[in-house]
Amino acid sequence: MHAMGTRFEIAAEGNDERQLRAACEAALAEIEEWDARLTLFKPSSFLSYINTHAAAQPVQLDDDLFELIAESIAVHRASQGAFDITLAPVMRAWGFHKSHDSREPTIHSRGCISADAPDHTPPCTPADLPFGMSDLELDEAQRTIRFKREGMALDLGGIAKGHALDLAASILRESGVRSALLHGGTSTVIGINAISTRAGADHWPVQLGFDQPGITVKLRDAALSVSAPHGRTIHMDGAELGHIIDPRSGAPARGTRLAAVVAPSARLADAWSTALLVLGRRPPDIPDSFTTLIARDTDEGVDRRIEGAEPRLFLLTARRAIIEEEEPYDRL
Amino acid sequence: MTDCDRRTFLTQAGGAVAALSFLPEFATAAPQPTDGPLPVALVGVGRQGRSILGELQKMQESAAVVAICDSDDRRLRSGARRAAGAEAFADHRAMLEKRKDIQAIFIATPTHAHRQVAVDALQAGRHVYCEAPIAATIEDCRAIASAARSAPGLCQPGLQGRSDPIYKLAWSFFRSDAIRDLISMRGQYHRKTTWRTPTSDPARDKLLNWRLDPEVSIGLAGEFGTHQFDVFHWYTDRYPTTIVGAGDIRLHDDGRTVADTVDCNLTFTGGAHLQYNATLANSFEGRHEVLCGSNGAIKLAWTHGWMFKEADAPTQGWEVYANRQQFHNDEGITLIADATKLAAQGKLKEGVGLPNDPLYYSITDFFNSIVKNEPVVCSIEEGMRATAVGILANRAIVTGEAVTIDDSILKGS
Numbered sequence: 001m002h003a004m005g006t007r008f009e010i011a012a013e014g015n016d017e018r019q020l021r022a023a024c025e026a027a028l029a030e031i032e033e034w035d036a037r038l039t040l041f042k043p044s045s046f047l048s049y050i051n052t053h054a055a056a057q058p059v060q061l062d063d064d065l066f067e068l069i070a071e072s073i074a075v076h077r078a079s080q081g082a083f084d085i086t087l088a089p090v091m092r093a094w095g096f097h098k099s100h101d102s103r104e105p106t107i108h109s110r111g112c113i114s115a116d117a118p119d120h121t122p123p124c125t126p127a128d129l130p131f132g133m134s135d136l137e138l139d140e141a142q143r144t145i146r147f148k149r150e151g152m153a154l155d156l157g158g159i160a161k162g163h164a165l166d167l168a169a170s171i172l173r174e175s176g177v178r179s180a181l182l183h184g185g186t187s188t189v190i191g192i193n194a195i196s197t198r199a200g201a202d203h204w205p206v207q208l209g210f211d212q213p214g215i216t217v218k219l220r221d222a223a224l225s226v227s228a229p230h231g232r233t234i235h236m237d238g239a240e241l242g243h244i245i246d247p248r249s250g251a252p253a254r255g256t257r258l259a260a261v262v263a264p265s266a267r268l269a270d271a272w273s274t275a276l277l278v279l280g281r282r283p284p285d286i287p288d289s290f291t292t293l294i295a296r297d298t299d300e301g302v303d304r305r306i307e308g309a310e311p312r313l314f315l316l317t318a319r320r321a322i323i324e325e326e327e328p329y330d331r332l
Numbered sequence: 333m334t335d336c337d338r339r340t341f342l343t344q345a346g347g348a349v350a351a352l353s354f355l356p357e358f359a360t361a362a363p364q365p366t367d368g369p370l371p372v373a374l375v376g377v378g379r380q381g382r383s384i385l386g387e388l389q390k391m392q393e394s395a396a397v398v399a400i401c402d403s404d405d406r407r408l409r410s411g412a413r414r415a416a417g418a419e420a421f422a423d424h425r426a427m428l429e430k431r432k433d434i435q436a437i438f439i440a441t442p443t444h445a446h447r448q449v450a451v452d453a454l455q456a457g458r459h460v461y462c463e464a465p466i467a468a469t470i471e472d473c474r475a476i477a478s479a480a481r482s483a484p485g486l487c488q489p490g491l492q493g494r495s496d497p498i499y500k501l502a503w504s505f506f507r508s509d510a511i512r513d514l515i516s517m518r519g520q521y522h523r524k525t526t527w528r529t530p531t532s533d534p535a536r537d538k539l540l541n542w543r544l545d546p547e548v549s550i551g552l553a554g555e556f557g558t559h560q561f562d563v564f565h566w567y568t569d570r571y572p573t574t575i576v577g578a579g580d581i582r583l584h585d586d587g588r589t590v591a592d593t594v595d596c597n598l599t600f601t602g603g604a605h606l607q608y609n610a611t612l613a614n615s616f617e618g619r620h621e622v623l624c625g626s627n628g629a630i631k632l633a634w635t636h637g638w639m640f641k642e643a644d645a646p647t648q649g650w651e652v653y654a655n656r657q658q659f660h661n662d663e664g665i666t667l668i669a670d671a672t673k674l675a676a677q678g679k680l681k682e683g684v685g686l687p688n689d690p691l692y693y694s695i696t697d698f699f700n701s702i703v704k705n706e707p708v709v710c711s712i713e714e715g716m717r718a719t720a721v722g723i724l725a726n727r728a729i730v731t732g733e734a735v736t737i738d739d740s741i742l743k744g745s
Binding site: 017018019023024025026029033036037042043044046049053059060062063064066135143171174175176181 | 379382385390415528530586604651687689714
């Protein structure tokens with residue numbers, strides 16, 4: 001199923017095919033619904049409604065969306081500002097929101113940006129663009145959101161996929177599905193239990209494909225998200241720039257090749273993997289139970305650092321996985 | 333109408349009339365206008381109910397959802413998460429009794445449960461938006477229509493085609509003879525899905541999977557066909573007189589008895605035929621309606637529409653500048669709502685579909701009727717006719733017998 005600009009898939013195990021099919025359909029419909037609600041690229045989405053109205057007046061949110069935004073703010077704080085959901089104007093200025101054939105950065109060298117507004121706004125610095133989590137006002141009692149500055153716009157691209165997968169996984173569980181693997185774009189994955197027919201398999205092994213030999217992540221009631229600068233890129237002054245913006249500078253993050261996070265929920269894994277790609281290190285306020293992998297390019301090669309602890313989860317190098325005679329599923 | 337149908341309807345009507353006697357004493361008065369957003373409520377918080385909540389969320393200046401209602405506790409709880417601040421009720425009568433501030437009620441319960449809610453809400457003096465098909469039996473349709481006629485509030489069936497800007501544009505072309513003499517009509521609903529709501533609780537299975545329950549389900553022709561039959565009624569001002577049909581389980585052989593694939597032929601007054609096909613086994617070309625005339629054809633696909641001209645048909649001035657799409661050997665002129673306005677804004681080429689879901693326009697029309705006194709875009713009579721045709725098409729499919737439709741059914745007498 002295609003949503004959020006990528007492909008979503010579910011593999012579910014069980015004996016009752018009738019219920020499994022119905023459950024997977026309901027889970028995919030949930031993802032479709034969230035895609036329609038949170039897309040930046042359709043005027044009919046609720047996100048577009050928020051972006052159009054929240055500077056003029058508070059917009060009433062539902063509980064699901066309120067909690068998503070509140071969680072985004074919490075990750076923003078814990079990550080020392082490395083995760084930010086107000087970057088839509090910056091993404092637009094860098095040309096990441098345009099269609100592929102017309103993607104031209106409207107940024108000028110030496111760090112100056114010209115907002116690509118139709119009225120050809122003169123060049124400006126990132127600081128002049130209307131973004132910043134401190135200008136986001138969330139009213140818990142009223143369940144409303146308000147922008148303190150004109151022109152602000154939310155971009156939930158760093159967390160929406162994980163959020164949709166979490167809700168899809170919860171539909172699968174409520175429907176009685178005891179074992180499933182679901183992913184969005186192969187970069188955010190949830191493993192629900194595992195009752196594989198393979199003897200001894202009580203987890204879903206997922207191989208990270210960025211490196212050789214690869215790293216295998218074993219998921220059991222946990223989520224994995226991987227962020228990397230490649231995918232959506234622009235070229236400027238001979239350099240290839242990735243689509244993940246460092247909110248502290250307003251420019252594309254550089255230096256980190258890949259960040260992966262294993263967390264209890266996909267949306268937290270999603271948000272934190274983005275933050276770690278920006279930071280290039282594990283910050284002190286990330287929960288201890290989250291396992292993280294950060295791969296950085298150094299003069300000596302790729303520096304891979306695996307940190308954190310989570311008893312149910314294992315991050316293994318391929319060599320150790322081979323010792324355990326584990327073979328990763330090739331479903332991704 | 334076959335004898336079998338008449339007996340069934342009369343029997344079902346008996347039960348429904350008995351239910352009416354338990355109606356509480358509601359004050360019947362025209363809803364009083366309020367300042368600010370219109371207080372509204374939703375009864376039935378399944379997937380369609382949630383779609384309604386989703387559209388209402390984008391109309392915060394016009395309406396505020398102050399109450400939601402569902403007899404299923406899990407759905408009610410998950411629905412409450414989508415309607416911040418709304419009071420949750422398990423029973424619609426308790427809601428009507430307690431929340432006198434509610435001006436309008438959206439009904440998105442299972443089809444066979446519409447009648448009780450609609451009649452109670454109308455008798456309580458509230459405006460009603462009732463999802464289509466409006467009911468699962470003709471007697472229930474009549475009861476709702478009768479309540480609507482004598483109610484002070486409005487009643488709009490959720491037949492979205494009539495509010496769809498592309499359908500309205502194409503309707504104006506059709507009515508101005510753009511395709512000339514009507515030759516034939518066809519419609520289809522293709523979607524690959526089980527049509528089954530998953531649940532791990534067998535006790536909820538019957539409640540949630542009412543579409544697959546032959547006791548209450550009106551099948552694909554009833555649930556989907558009703559919306560599409562109404563488009564043909566609206567365009568042509570004609571109604572079917574006989575229906576023949578057949579149905580089968582072509583893919584989902586999972587113990588169900590409600591057909592996953594149906595075909596029917598509806599003979600309309602004046603002799604034109606409508607071929608209708610619906611399936612849950614294949615998604616090719618989705619959902620659309622086609623009207624073929626001697627000068628061209630119109631194809632309507634809810635968020636998109638096209639007109640195809642015959643070689644000998646005269647060319648209208650606007651066609652020269654219109655966007656076009658190639659369909660194998662045929663070139664379709666894209667029907668774009670507000671094309672002139674979009675062209676003036678330089679946005680004509682950005683997209684040819686509707687910016688919003690058709691449901692958005694249907695709800696907008698409902699509010700415009702309440703607040704601005706605009707005529708109801710789809711009368712309860714038309715809602716009843718389309719639903720009756722859907723019910724009878726399903727009857728023809730289920731029984732395998734030709735169903736004759738007499739005027740009394742469509743007139744609601």
